[in-house]
Amino acid sequence: MFVSLMVLGLVAALGVRCGGDEDREAGSGGELILASTTSTRDSGLFDLLLPAFSEANPEYRVKLVAVGTGEALRLGERKDADALLVHAPEAEREFVSNGYGTERRKVMYNDFVVVGPGDDPAGAELSSSAPAAFTDIAESGAPFYSRGDDSGTHKKELAVWEEAGMDPGGAWYSETGQGMGSTLRVTSEKQGYTLTDRATFLNLEANLDLTVLVEGDPLLFNQYGVIPVAGAHNQEGAQAFAAWITSGAAQELIADYGEEEFGRALFVPNAQ
Amino acid sequence: MELFLDSLLEGINLLVALDRYILEVILLSLRVSGTAVLIAVVIGLPLGLWLGLARFRGRGVLAALVNTGLGLPPVVVGLVVYMMLSRRGPLGFLELLYTPGAMTGAQVLIAGPYVTAITMAAVGSIPRDLRQQALGLGASRIQALWLVVREARVSIMAAVVAGFGAAISEVGAVMMVGGNIATAGSNETRTMTTAIVQETGMGHYERALALGMILLLIAFAVNVFLTRNQEGVGGRWLKS
Numbered sequence: 001m002f003v004s005l006m007v008l009g010l011v012a013a014l015g016v017r018c019g020g021d022e023d024r025e026a027g028s029g030g031e032l033i034l035a036s037t038t039s040t041r042d043s044g045l046f047d048l049l050l051p052a053f054s055e056a057n058p059e060y061r062v063k064l065v066a067v068g069t070g071e072a073l074r075l076g077e078r079k080d081a082d083a084l085l086v087h088a089p090e091a092e093r094e095f096v097s098n099g100y101g102t103e104r105r106k107v108m109y110n111d112f113v114v115v116g117p118g119d120d121p122a123g124a125e126l127s128s129s130a131p132a133a134f135t136d137i138a139e140s141g142a143p144f145y146s147r148g149d150d151s152g153t154h155k156k157e158l159a160v161w162e163e164a165g166m167d168p169g170g171a172w173y174s175e176t177g178q179g180m181g182s183t184l185r186v187t188s189e190k191q192g193y194t195l196t197d198r199a200t201f202l203n204l205e206a207n208l209d210l211t212v213l214v215e216g217d218p219l220l221f222n223q224y225g226v227i228p229v230a231g232a233h234n235q236e237g238a239q240a241f242a243a244w245i246t247s248g249a250a251q252e253l254i255a256d257y258g259e260e261e262f263g264r265a266l267f268v269p270n271a272q
Numbered sequence: 273m274e275l276f277l278d279s280l281l282e283g284i285n286l287l288v289a290l291d292r293y294i295l296e297v298i299l300l301s302l303r304v305s306g307t308a309v310l311i312a313v314v315i316g317l318p319l320g321l322w323l324g325l326a327r328f329r330g331r332g333v334l335a336a337l338v339n340t341g342l343g344l345p346p347v348v349v350g351l352v353v354y355m356m357l358s359r360r361g362p363l364g365f366l367e368l369l370y371t372p373g374a375m376t377g378a379q380v381l382i383a384g385p386y387v388t389a390i391t392m393a394a395v396g397s398i399p400r401d402l403r404q405q406a407l408g409l410g411a412s413r414i415q416a417l418w419l420v421v422r423e424a425r426v427s428i429m430a431a432v433v434a435g436f437g438a439a440i441s442e443v444g445a446v447m448m449v450g451g452n453i454a455t456a457g458s459n460e461t462r463t464m465t466t467a468i469v470q471e472t473g474m475g476h477y478e479r480a481l482a483l484g485m486i487l488l489l490i491a492f493a494v495n496v497f498l499t500r501n502q503e504g505v506g507g508r509w510l511k512s
Contacts, residue, residue, distance in 0.1 A: 038473075065475055074475030148454070150474045174455040177462065177470035178447070186451045189369050209359065258437050 009268055027194030029059030032237035035081035038179035041066035041154060043110075043266060048257055053244055060237045062174040068179075069151045076100055076229045082229045083238040083260070085245070088152040092225045101227035102239075105246050108254050109223045112156055114214035115184070115201060116142070124193065129166035130217040138164075141172045143192030147183050148175025156222065157195045163219060184208055185211035200264040202258070224267075246271035286482050294483075296459035298490065304372050304446070304463060305439040308379035312387045312435050315380070316430070322389025325403070325420065335392060341385025346378075350448030353378045357449065370461055378445035383435035390434055394427030395420050419461035425435050427473040433498055442490055443469055464490075 040046065048064050065072075065081060069088045075081040077100050085107065086092060096104045114133050116124055122140035127133035137144055146168070147154040150188065161168050174192075176183045180200040187194040188208040201212070214220075226245055228238035244250055251269035256264035286294055323335055330344035355361050357369040368374045398420050406416040421428065446452075450461035452470060462470075464487045471480035 068475065070475035071473050072475075130360065145453075149470060170456050172456075174453050174460065177452045177454070177466070177473075179473075182447075182451070186370060188451065 005215045032060045032234050033063045033081045034083050035065045035072040035075045036085040037069050038066045039200050042181045081233040082234045083241050087224045089223050102230050104225045104227050107224045107226050108269045110267045112220040113198050115210045116213050117174045117191040118211050127214040130219050132158045134164045137193050144173050145187040145192050145194045146175045148177045202262045278478045282478040283482035283485040301463040304375045306491045308376045308439050309383050312383035316387030320388040324392040326393035338388045342509045346442035347444030349381045350445035353449045374449040375446045378449050379439040379452040386435040386438050387431045390431030398423050401436040509510050
């Protein structure tokens with residue numbers, strides 16, 4: 001018993017030491033908490049952007065919190081995040097007009113695609129537009145998996161249904177309430193259809209039995225914005241991040257991301 | 273503080289209204305975790321008795337393995353079960369993924385070590401003389417074993433309670449193999465814990481906390497039921 005307690009104490013002490021070392025490395029500009037969405041993280045873009053930001057601004061240490069869009073905005077409202085990088089333009093504008101954010105700047109966009117099983121039982125691939133494809137899926141009764149989590153992607157999906165003049169529901173329409181990666185996994189296992197951002201899909205494609213069926217519809221445009229939180233703990237850092245990600249250097253990085261791995265860019269930078 | 277007050281009100285609201293959605297989520301949680309614990313007891317109780325009472329080479333290693341199982345992260349259990357049941361996995365033909373069956377299976381792996389380890393420790397701490405004496409007085413092996421179980425019944429009940437607590441409160445495994453799916457507004461594989469994760473992700477902190485309070489309330493009720501029974505009906509049954 002005594003020996004076990006000694007060992008436990010040693011393990012705990014080790015943990016404390018490691019934690020302490022990390023804290024000492026913090027730069028003078030301090031910690032910057034960036035709230036973004038799980039789908040942005042799943043796209044792999046941050047693995048490129050965050051080290052580049054740290055190189056350009058070594059005084060800041062960025063902590064990325066990847067959550068749902070709703071939670072990201074909520075974190076901002078509560079000032080638990082310093083900056084937001086999300087993709088729900090309407091909710092973002094409301095966030096800023098309610099005084100929670102100092103400004104909203106466009107950063108980049110990517111596009112959504114409709115994915116489904118390769119044999120495409122609903123014949124969605126033949127559709128001319130996203131709403132037409134959704135109508136085909138609904139009429140065929142093939143399973144459709146919705147994010148159902150009030151995320152930017154979910155909002156876009158609902159916009160497509162609205163454009164199709166349909167109110168989805170019925171035994172074929174399920175909600176996962178989870179992130180894009182998990183929802184794609186469920187869709188693949190059940191051989192159903194879903195709406196996904198292209199970046200997450202390309203990142204996970206190798207492990208999925210799904211193919212892109214509809215793309216290029218202007219309705220499937222996915223705009224990302226950056227918002228420094230008003231009265232944030234690290235306001236200076238938030239401004240620096242917003243300025244950097246909309247700068248020429250960062251925009252160029254974004255424009256190139258994906259070329260090497262997927263043979264095509266995943267995001268189109270469009271900061272003004 | 274305001275957040276907690278709002279959550280408390282929301283919780284009372286949810287409980288009073290108890291709409292079909294919440295009820296379905298609660299019932300699925302109870303069904304999945306309840307079945308999982310039942311199976312965990314059927315497997316873990318004899319295993320724990322054997323490991324706690326038998327003396328053989330390698331027993332220490334097995335006991336250490338069971339104890340290590342207590343530290344098994346649910347999400348790892350979920351990942352392993354997911355890979356087994358996936359369309360591309362060895363058991364994909366069963367088509368169990370994203371069903372309550374898969375969730376129950378994963379939770380058996382989580383609750384199992386609790387039931388086994390605590391049972392093992394409980395019967396291991398009963399003096400060995402007790403069984404020897406019973407055997408010496410002419411009791412059969414089964415009767416002697418029953419005597420040990422009766423002596424350790426309070427701890428064994430604690431093992432069941434701990435297993436249930438571990439199962440109903442975990443989220444990593446049920447999220448992974450259940451998928452938190454609701455179809456056409458009615459529940460398929462959404463449990464209280466996965467619903468809490470979803471509500472949190474949506475920024476609905478009050479609703480998430482309210483669901484957490486209901487979860488605690490239910491866990492409390494189940495524990496009271498189990499421990500009362502230990503003194504009451506179940507206890508009498510064991511003492512007879």
